Amino acid sequence: MAKATKARRAKSSGGGKRWIQGAIKHPGSLTRAAKSAGMTTQAYAQAHRKSPGALGKRARLAITLKKIGGRK
Numbered sequence: 001m002a003k004a005t006k007a008r009r010a011k012s013s014g015g016g017k018r019w020i021q022g023a024i025k026h027p028g029s030l031t032r033a034a035k036s037a038g039m040t041t042q043a044y045a046q047a048h049r050k051s052p053g054a055l056g057k058r059a060r061l062a063i064t065l066k067k068i069g070g071r072k
Contacts, residue, residue: 020065023061024061026058029058030044030045030058030062033055041062042062042063042066044059045058045059045060045063045066046059046063047059049063
């Protein structure tokens with residue numbers, strides 16, 4: 001029973017090895033916005049991490065993904 005629940009939860013929440021692909025709805029949108037503002041992606045994300053709406057979500061996800069990528 002525990003396996004079925006775990007598998008169902010992974011499917012419904014987009015869990016698994018490729019969850020990042022499902023979390024990013026518009027790839028490149030944050031990079032495009034940062035470039036038009038004349039900033040790096042990480043500087044733009046840090047500046048907008050507390051913004052409401054989609055921009056804040058994208059900024060917070062970018063910061064989180066940067067942390068994940070640095071652990072190798």
